[in-house]
Amino acid sequence: MKVILKNVNILNPDQKLNEKNTNILLSEGRIVKIGELNSEDTKGEIKEFDLSGKYIVPGFFDMHVHLREPGREDEETVITGCQSAASGGFTGLACMPNTEPAIDSAEVVSLIKKQAANQLVDVFVIAAATLGRKGEVITPMAELKESGVVGFSDDGVAIKTAAILRRAMEYSGMYNLPIIEHCEDETLAGGAMNEGVNSTRLGLPPVPSVAEDLIVSRDILMAEYTGGKIHIAHISTKKSVEMVRQSKKNGIKVTAEVTPHHFSLTDDYIRTYDTNYKMNPPLRTKDDVEEILKGLKDGTIDCIASDHAPHSAEEKEVEFEFAPNGIIGLETEIGVALTDLYHKKVLTLEQLIEKMSINPRKILNIPVPKIQVGENANFTILDPDEVWTVDLNKFKSKSRNSPFNKRLLTGRAVGVINKNNMYFDGQFLAI
Amino acid sequence: MPLSNRHLLGLQGVPREDIQLILDTTKTFREVLERPIKKVPTLQGKTVVNLFFENSTRTRISFELAEKRLSADSINFSASTSSVSKGETFKDTIRNIEAMKVDMVVVRHSAAGTPQFLTQISNANIINAGDGIHEHPTQALLDMYSIQEKLGKIEGLKVCIVGDIAHSRVALSNIYGLITMGAKVTVCGPSTMIPRFIRDLGVEVIYNIDEAIQENDVLNVLRIQLERKAREYFPSIREYATFFGITEERLEKNGKDILIMHPGPINRGVELSSAVADGLNQIILKQVTNGVAIRMAVLYLLGTMN
Numbered sequence: 041m042k043v044i045l046k047n048v049n050i051l052n053p054d055q056k057l058n059e060k061n062t063n064i065l066l067s068e069g070r071i072v073k074i075g076e077l078n079s080e081d082t083k084g085e086i087k088e089f090d091l092s093g094k095y096i097v098p099g100f101f102d103m104h105v106h107l108r109e110p111g112r113e114d115e116e117t118v119i120t121g122c123q124s125a126a127s128g129g130f131t132g133l134a135c136m137p138n139t140e141p142a143i144d145s146a147e148v149v150s151l152i153k154k155q156a157a158n159q160l161v162d163v164f165v166i167a168a169a170t171l172g173r174k175g176e177v178i179t180p181m182a183e184l185k186e187s188g189v190v191g192f193s194d195d196g197v198a199i200k201t202a203a204i205l206r207r208a209m210e211y212s213g214m215y216n217l218p219i220i221e222h223c224e225d226e227t228l229a230g231g232a233m234n235e236g237v238n239s240t241r242l243g244l245p246p247v248p249s250v251a252e253d254l255i256v257s258r259d260i261l262m263a264e265y266t267g268g269k270i271h272i273a274h275i276s277t278k279k280s281v282e283m284v285r286q287s288k289k290n291g292i293k294v295t296a297e298v299t300p301h302h303f304s305l306t307d308d309y310i311r312t313y314d315t316n317y318k319m320n321p322p323l324r325t326k327d328d329v330e331e332i333l334k335g336l337k338d339g340t341i342d343c344i345a346s347d348h349a350p351h352s353a354e355e356k357e358v359e360f361e362f363a364p365n366g367i368i369g370l371e372t373e374i375g376v377a378l379t380d381l382y383h384k385k386v387l388t389l390e391q392l393i394e395k396m397s398i399n400p401r402k403i404l405n406i407p408v409p410k411i412q413v414g415e416n417a418n419f420t421i422l423d424p425d426e427v428w429t430v431d432l433n434k435f436k437s438k439s440r441n442s443p444f445n446k447r448l449l450t451g452r453a454v455g456v457i458n459k460n461n462m463y464f465d466g467q468f469l470a471i
Numbered sequence: 472m473p474l475s476n477r478h479l480l481g482l483q484g485v486p487r488e489d490i491q492l493i494l495d496t497t498k499t500f501r502e503v504l505e506r507p508i509k510k511v512p513t514l515q516g517k518t519v520v521n522l523f524f525e526n527s528t529r530t531r532i533s534f535e536l537a538e539k540r541l542s543a544d545s546i547n548f549s550a551s552t553s554s555v556s557k558g559e560t561f562k563d564t565i566r567n568i569e570a571m572k573v574d575m576v577v578v579r580h581s582a583a584g585t586p587q588f589l590t591q592i593s594n595a596n597i598i599n600a601g602d603g604i605h606e607h608p609t610q611a612l613l614d615m616y617s618i619q620e621k622l623g624k625i626e627g628l629k630v631c632i633v634g635d636i637a638h639s640r641v642a643l644s645n646i647y648g649l650i651t652m653g654a655k656v657t658v659c660g661p662s663t664m665i666p667r668f669i670r671d672l673g674v675e676v677i678y679n680i681d682e683a684i685q686e687n688d689v690l691n692v693l694r695i696q697l698e699r700k701a702r703e704y705f706p707s708i709r710e711y712a713t714f715f716g717i718t719e720e721r722l723e724k725n726g727k728d729i730l731i732m733h734p735g736p737i738n739r740g741v742e743l744s745s746a747v748a749d750g751l752n753q754i755i756l757k758q759v760t761n762g763v764a765i766r767m768a769v770l771y772l773l774g775t776m777n
Contacts, residue, residue, distance in 0.1 A: 237671040241483065243583035243605025243643060248667075313584030357562055359582035361603065 041085050042067050043462070043471050044077065045421075047092040053390040054098065054398045054408050064096060066417050069460035069471060074413060087471065089464065091421060091454075097393050098409040099131025099418040099458055102370060103400035104195075104220075104273055104297060104345035107163075110151065111140025116350040116438045118155035118163065121370075124348070124437035125161045126463040128370040129420050129453020132162040134404060137173065138196040144168040144179045146187035153188065160461040160468065164406060166191045169208045169219060175200025178208050185215045190404040193220035195273060198255045200226070202262065209268030218269040218295070218403060223255035223280065224321065232361045234322040238307045244360060249277040249328070252321055256280040264292045271403055272296040274347050276321040278331035285340040295403050296335075297345040300369060300376040303332045305443065315356045315363035316443040319349070333386050336395070343399040344392075346373045350439030371435050372444040378424055378451025389424060421455040421464070428452055434466075474772050478597040480586045481606035482647040490612070490652060496768035497616050497761070503540065504764055514543035514774050517574045523600070524550040524561075524580040529735060529759070530600050530610075534577050537766035543774070546573075561585070562592055569593045575774055578602070596773040604638050610734055611644035613765040615652060617758045618689055621730055626653035631683045633715065634693030634742055635664040635704070641693060641734050646672055659683040660715060663704040680715050684725040691732045692717055692742050708741055718744040722752065732758060 043066040050059040065073040065081050073081060082088075102125060108116040116124075118135075125133050135152065137143035143152070149165050156163035167184045169192040171177045181192060192212050198221055199205040209219055224247075231247030233239050239246040256272055260283060263270040275281060275296045287294045307323045317323060335341040349366025356363050377396065381387040387395070397420070401408050409418035432445040455464035462471045474489050482490070503511055519538045523531055531547065538545040548568065559567075568576070575596045578586050583603035590597050601607040619625050630649050636642045636658045649656050650673050657675040658665060665676055677683055683690065695711060705711050717731065731743070731753040739745045747753065 235667060237668040240643075240666045240668050240672065243603050243640060245604070313587055354560065357560070359561060359580070359588060360584045361582040 041087065041471050044082065044086060044088045045096060046088060046090045049095045050074070050411055051095050051097050051389060051393060052411050053394055055410055055412070057411060066457070066471065069417055071411065071413050071415050071417055093423065093425070094454060095389070095422040095424065096411060096419050097422055098397045098411060098420070099456060100129050100374065100396045100420045100453065101132040101400045101406075102130050102346050102348065102373065103134040103343065103404060105133045105135050105348045105370065106138065106350065106366070107135040107152070108350055109139065109155065110148065114438070115352050118152055119159065120436060120438045121348070122156060122159035122161040122163065124368070124370045124435065126456050126468070127436040128372070129374045129422070129456055130161060130370065131409075131418050131420060131456050131458035132164065132401070132406070134164040134166050134190055136166055136193060136195045137168040142168045142173045144171050144173070146180075146183050149184065149187040149189055160456065160458050160463060162458065164188070164190045164404060166193050166195075166220060168192065169194045169199050170204060173197065175204055178204065178211055181211050181215065181217070185217060189217070190406060191218045191220050191271065193222065193273065195220065195222045197226060198222055198224055202258060205259065205262050206266060209262055209266040209270070213266060213268040216269070216405065218271045220271045220273050221255065221259050222273050223252045223259065225251045225254045228254070231322070232318065233310055234307045234324050236307055236325055238310060242310060242313070247322060249279065249324060252277050253279040253283070256283055260284070260287045260292055260294055263294055264290070267293070269293045274299050274302060274321055274345070275332070275341060276302045276324050276328060278328045281331045281335040281340055285335065285338070288340060295342045296340065297343045297400070298332055298336065298341050299345060299347045300373050301367065301443065303329060303336065304376050304380045309443065313360040314443070315358070315360055316367055316441055318360060318363050318365055319347070319367050320365035336381065337386055341395075342403065343395045344373065344377055345400065346370050350437055351441045353440060356441050367441050367443060368435070368437050368439050369442070371437060372430055372442060372447070372449070374422070375428070375430070375449035375452045376444065379449045382424060383450050417457045419457045420453050421457070422451070423454045424451040426450070426452050426454070473776050477773060477776050478586070478590055479608050479769055479773065480590070480597065480599050482608045482611055482644045482651070483606070485647070485651065487651050490615070490648060493612055493765070493768050493772060494616050494619060496772060497764045500767040500771070501761065501764040503767070504760065510540050510542060512542045513771050514538070514541040517543045517774050518572070519543045519545045519575040519577060519770065520568055520573045521545060521547045522568070522576055522578045523548065524578075525601070527579050527601070530579060533759070533762045534600060534766050537763050537770055540763070541767055541770055543770065565589060565592050569595065575770065596776070598769060598773065601640050603640065605640050606644045607640040608644045608648070609762070609766055609769060610641050611648040612769070613758055613762040614645055614691060614732060614734070615648055616765055617732065617754055617761050618730065620757070620761065621754055622688065625649065628654045628689060629657065629687040630654050630689040630691060631657040631659050631687040632691045632693065633659045633680065633683060633717070634695055636660055636669060637664045637666045638696065639693050645691060646674055657683065657687060661705045661711070680717070681721065681725055684721065684727055684729055687729065689730040689732065690717065694734065694736060695738055695742050697738060697741070712741050716742055716744065717747050719746040719750065722747065728752065730754065735759065
């Protein structure tokens with residue numbers, strides 16, 4: 041089938057591409073023409089979309105997603121996670137290994153890949169760095185690499201000891217794969233929210249920001265020492281951003297991601313003990329958010345990732361201290377980023393595309409989709425100016441644990457195209 | 472003038488007029504407690520559930536007594552005898568109790584924010600009887616009442632709270648209440664037991680107990696939890712008793728007539744020496760009596776609102 045995308049703007053900073061008001065012709069999912077279309081082009085079975093004012097950009101990629109399969113299919117599955125990602129505007133994601141069992145063997149990797157095979161969204165797997173994420177023995181990284189994993193992480197916790205971290209970094213370094221770290225010192229962990237005047241006021245057990253900073257600093261030093269690649273997941277503190285900035289200047293192979301909640305919310309939001317504001321790392325302070333915005337602007341923070349963490353309502357509707365950490369994010373991520381970063385002039389649209397499409401793929405050594413004739417279409421269709429209200433009930437995700445419900449946002453992804461499939465206007469269609 | 476909120480979840484943000492109203496009302500009930508027949512019909516026909524998810528003897532008895540003296544029907548529910556141990560969620564437990572048409576719930580729970588959570592799933596008036604390390608408003612109210620009873624005022628007084636501030640709901644409620652009522656509040660204890668951001672609440676911090684005695688009108692001495700994790704926060708009980716314990720010698724040395732309070736139960740020889748715990752400056756058992764009157768006042772004011 042042919043698809044015509046009419047009156048679109050094309051933007052791909054990776055190709056230095058910035059075209060206004062043009063047309064794209066796809067045939068069987070491939071780009072066959074960009075520009076003026078003639079009568080020959082529009083022959084046959086054709087679907088036409090008038091996308092005036094909208095942007096075609098390389099498909100967005102979320103490198104930090106919890107798909108919960110295997111183990112907690114009541115909260116999310118590979119399939120519902122992929123649908124949620126497509127509905128949120130992503131054509132690719134990387135899933136985290138803290139499943140039950142953990143993704144620490146090629147068998148579990150292939151199970152996930154099999155589930156994802158027919159999905160519009162490309163699923164890449166991040167495997168555990170240590171067996172069972174226990175921090176004792178490194179996983180069979182060579183075999184995992186062969187089965188297609190794109191990085192290693194004990195996400196949920198940091199790699200337990202410096203000795204194991206060193207081995208994991210040296211070993212994964214042979215294959216140029218990054219170690220992705222959830223930076224938190226376990227002896228200081230365990231609180232329910234950020235340590236600050238709000239935790240004192242609310243009487244909630246605190247976790248200090250220095251718990252993150254200690255491991256960020258340990259990991260950066262180890263990356264420097266081993267020459268390995270370290271990626272700091274969900275960075276959340278001022279000090280950590282400063283350390284990453286300095287380390288980049290010093291030529292250390294460190295990259296960092298931030299979640300939408302860590303650049304748009306603070307611990308002031310926890311006033312009513314709403315467990316949808318409970319996540320790890322916890323929401324921090326205004327000072328931290330300001331430094332994060334600065335880090336996004338100056339390139340210290342390479343990418344934006346959701347840390348999409350589905351939890352069942354039964355698990356979340358409990359006392360704050362007893363609730364599990366984490367919120368879903370795939371279907372609000374682009375809207376929050378456009379609202380709080382693009383419209384507030386923290387990032388240009390090009391920079392936003394870099395952080396949500398290009399950089400995450402580069403960190404994981406995944407080719408960045410090109411928008412040119414002959415390539416398979418892998419697009420996100422953005423409307424940066426559409427005003428919409430978040431409605432949890434419309435989410436494709438199986439879970440509903442989001443603090444962004446009923447938020448008014450400006451800008452969203454109206455559709456995606458990938459693997460001969462399109463998601464547009466709330467519908468999947470084969471093209 | 473009724474109270475401005477139909478629940479008592481904590482003292483943070485509670486206006487001065489409300490606290491004053493509770494203290495004034497307490498005076499009336501305090502008199503009732505001196506009568507030969509200590510019962511009034513005020514809450515006849517009202518049902519109060521004492522929902523205790525955490526062990527407590529004195530607070531529960533105090534509330535129970537207050538309810539009985541107001542002629543309310545009261546039911547005790549404690550976690551050890553409940554379905555909570557059978558895996559029922561907190562939410563379902565509350566819904567079940569709610570379905571039995573109760574008017575008021577007195578709740579004690581080890582997790583902060585539980586009383587607030589309760590207001591979202593129940594229509595009853597909620598009274599916080601202690602939630603985690605958050606608040607214990609009736610304790611702070613009875614402390615303030617006791618200060619006022621003994622010293623005639625709260626405004627302008629200097630009150631020092633001594634001990635494990637970081638793990639004390641009594642401390643936090645006292646801080647909020649006392650500041651609202653115009654007292655100057657200082658906290659004193661080992662630095663590991665003082666929350667890092669406590670000054671932002673408008674209190675002063677000192678680490679020297681002699682200074683605390685010299686500069687304050689009231690010492691509210693908290694119980695040191697010997698049995699819990701709190702032990703990790705100071706080197707030894709001996710060291711705590713030596714540097715932060717209130718002894719007669721210490722009071723004499725500083726030559727000061729100071730009011731000594733303690734929410735109980737006391738660790739004799741640790742935070743208070745026996746001589747001080749039984750001495751002339753303390754009003755510890757008065758606090759217990761006032762506790763019943765305070766809880767009667769709170770139950771009455773909330774129970775007659777709707």
